[in-house]
Amino acid sequence: xxxLCLPLSVADCPGTNSAQAGRAAACQGCPNQRxxxxxxxxxxxxxxxxxxxxxxxxxxxxxxxxxxxxVGKSTFSALLAHGLAADEAKQVALLxxxxxxxxxxxxxxxxxxxxxxxxxxxxxxxxEENLGVMSVGFLLSSPxxxxxxxxxxxxxxxxxxxxxxxxxxxxxxxxxTPPGTSDEHLSxxxxxxxxxxxxxxxxxxxxxxxxxDVRKEINFCQKVKLPVIGVVENMSGFICPRCKNESQIFPPxxxxxxxxxxxxxxxxxxxVPLDPQIGKSCxxxxxxxxxxxxxxxxxxxxxxxxxxxxxxxxxxxxxxKIR
Amino acid sequence: xxxxxRSNLAxxxxxxxxxxxxxxVGKSTISTQLAxxxxxxxxxxxILxxxxxxxxxxxxxxxxxSAVHQCDSGWVPVxxxxxxxxxxxxxxxxxxxPxxxxxxxxxxxxxxxxxxVADVAxxxxxxxxxxTPPGTSDEHISxxxxxxxxxxxxxxxxxxxxxxxxxxxxxxxxxxxxxxLRVLGIVENMSGFVCPHCSECTNIFSKxxxxxxxxxxxxxxxxxVPLDPQLSQSLxxxxxxxQEFPKSSAFPALALIAQQIxxxxxxxxx
Numbered sequence: 028x029x030x031l032c033l034p035l036s037v038a039d040c041p042g043t044n045s046a047q048a049g050r051a052a053a054c055q056g057c058p059n060q061r062x063x064x065x066x067x068x069x070x071x072x073x074x075x076x077x078x079x080x081x082x083x084x085x086x087x088x089x090x091x092x093x094x095x096x097x098v099g100k101s102t103f104s105a106l107l108a109h110g111l112a113a114d115e116a117k118q119v120a121l122l123x124x125x126x127x128x129x130x131x132x133x134x135x136x137x138x139x140x141x142x143x144x145x146x147x148x149x150x151x152x153x154x155e156e157n158l159g160v161m162s163v164g165f166l167l168s169s170p171x172x173x174x175x176x177x178x179x180x181x182x183x184x185x186x187x188x189x190x191x192x193x194x195x196x197x198x199x200x201x202x203x204t205p206p207g208t209s210d211e212h213l214s215x216x217x218x219x220x221x222x223x224x225x226x227x228x229x230x231x232x233x234x235x236x237x238x239x240d241v242r243k244e245i246n247f248c249q250k251v252k253l254p255v256i257g258v259v260e261n262m263s264g265f266i267c268p269r270c271k272n273e274s275q276i277f278p279p280x281x282x283x284x285x286x287x288x289x290x291x292x293x294x295x296x297x298x299v300p301l302d303p304q305i306g307k308s309c310x311x312x313x314x315x316x317x318x319x320x321x322x323x324x325x326x327x328x329x330x331x332x333x334x335x336x337x338x339x340x341x342x343x344x345x346x347x348k349i350r
Numbered sequence: 351x352x353x354x355x356r357s358n359l360a361x362x363x364x365x366x367x368x369x370x371x372x373x374x375v376g377k378s379t380i381s382t383q384l385a386x387x388x389x390x391x392x393x394x395x396x397i398l399x400x401x402x403x404x405x406x407x408x409x410x411x412x413x414x415x416s417a418v419h420q421c422d423s424g425w426v427p428v429x430x431x432x433x434x435x436x437x438x439x440x441x442x443x444x445x446x447x448p449x450x451x452x453x454x455x456x457x458x459x460x461x462x463x464x465x466x467v468a469d470v471a472x473x474x475x476x477x478x479x480x481x482t483p484p485g486t487s488d489e490h491i492s493x494x495x496x497x498x499x500x501x502x503x504x505x506x507x508x509x510x511x512x513x514x515x516x517x518x519x520x521x522x523x524x525x526x527x528x529x530x531l532r533v534l535g536i537v538e539n540m541s542g543f544v545c546p547h548c549s550e551c552t553n554i555f556s557k558x559x560x561x562x563x564x565x566x567x568x569x570x571x572x573x574x575v576p577l578d579p580q581l582s583q584s585l586x587x588x589x590x591x592x593q594e595f596p597k598s599s600a601f602p603a604l605a606l607i608a609q610q611i612x613x614x615x616x617x618x619x620x
Contacts, residue, residue: 029419029426032418032444034444034445040453057458059455059457096484097374097484101514127371127486128371128372128521133514173371173486173522175491179456181487208453209459210455236410240406242448243404247451250451265552265554267550269545270547272547274546274579275579276554276582278582278583303553303556306555307512310513
């Protein structure tokens with residue numbers, strides 16, 4: 028006798044600090060239910076105040092997300108950081124919360140650097156005077172070291188990154204994330220509620236296999252009330268350097284990011300073509316924007332970065348008006 | 351350790367995990383093509399998709415609208431064709447709305463993975479392929495722990511050629527070492543692109559990093575798979591690439607990977 032399985036309740040974890048912790052419908056069957064229901068997992072209000080204080084001097088915060096792995100989040104985060112830091116008057120911070128696969132140190136040419144502690148906290152590692160970086164990569168002594176941690180331990184480190192790093196006064200805090208909609212994503216949104224998040228930039232590639240995950244990420248943003256600044260379609264076509272014909276290596280069989288953005292009413296910030304120089308620059312730890320200024324991909328990236336900057340400036344403008 | 355006779359994995363001859371430290375390198379692609387190749391060699395194959403946030407497997411077989419049923423022994427896996435030679439389990443089949451995000455913290459993910467490993471009634475399989483999300487976290491720890499009594503054959507690690515990817519896969523190798531998971535080999539995916547118009551080869555994501563890593567780590571190198579728009583298209587449409595496009599550029603490498611896995615498994619059996 029076959030019985031149809033009921034659709035899974037994907038009602039979400041209400042958050043360990045929510046009034047519903049342990050009591051919501053979603054908590055049924057969660058191994059942490061008893062801990063949450065008895066308040067064991069609630070955050071310390073003093074800790075929340077500490078975070079608020081530490082993040083007081085951050086003007087704009089941008090999360091770089093994707094449901095899908097390998098679409099170019101870290102690449103984009105690194106280039107966004109370089110792009111914004113091109114204005115020497117701006118102070119930019121790049122925080123890498125991909126605990127298991129920290130790509131940012133290599134992409135920023137900072138492999139092998141270590142974190143120093145001072146009286147005022149952990150020092151970020153500076154690429155330029157106005158561009159500081161933090162990643163678990165700086166805490167590992169060997170490139171073979173694996174961070175085999177379950178969720179709670181990852182959350183603890185993310186909290187430390189926000190609480191203990193002495194970022195100073197920052198104009199832009201960019202947060203690079205791992206793929207998915209899990210501990211890291213819930214935690215960063217929770218901890219950053221102490222400051223204001225301007226929004227999320229969502230990265231995808233054109234094919235449906237990516238888009239199906241990215242729609243979930245956009246759904247996540249709606250669930251946690253995170254504004255979506257827009258979507259970037261990466262790896263959007265490849266022009267053969269010899270014959271100049273275009274190939275759709277990752278084909279937009281369902282209309283690509285353009286169609287998805289129309290359907291979900293979010294902005295398409297731009298499309299970036301494949302360029303072998305991008306991967307090379309990342310591997311060398313150099314900014315692709317500086318290494319290949321003539322590439323069509325550079326023009327696309329710069330356009331997108333400008334649109335993000337304009338979005339943030341408008342936010343600031345609206346805040347000022349309210350005050 | 352004691353294995354109940356009626357365990358749902360009792361009829362599975364070989365279990366192998368497809369891992370990568372890095373996202374988007376082709377774990378699900380390799381899992382799918384390996385299953386198709388093994389099927390064409392006459393084997394019965396199951397795929398267990400433990401990527402709970404981004405389940406790719408159902409669409410790759412064009413069964414994303416299928417539902418899961420329960421029987422006396424547990425959950426019935428979804429068969430991709432009347433032959434019942436490939437069966438699947440994924441959270442993708444269990445969601446009411448496909449665009450709903452599964453926003454779960456570790457403990458809830460772990461609970462479902464334990465159920466996936468214990469409660470799917472696979473029946474008799476030659477191979478169970480476990481497709482994983484990127485990383486070395488809850489899903490990976492829980493899956494390896496739950497499968498340990500069933501002595502998995504080992505793992506295939508997938509990477510793309512460039513250093514940024516290899517950097518993460520090195521950490522995955524450490525994960526395998528620490529959890530006692532044998533590494534069957536490394537696949538270097540997206541290794542070069544041959545322009546279909548003029549045959550010029552461009553190394554879009556660099557070249558050679560996977561092979562070098564295999565040498566450095568002392569594990570077998572299973573081969574380079576090139577970028578192949580026909581493969582990407584097949585995955586989009588849930589088509590059987592191995593059956594329909596044997597002349598396409600990725601085919602020889604994919605067939606070779608399957609052959610090496612078959613050879614390794616029969617050596618292990620004897």
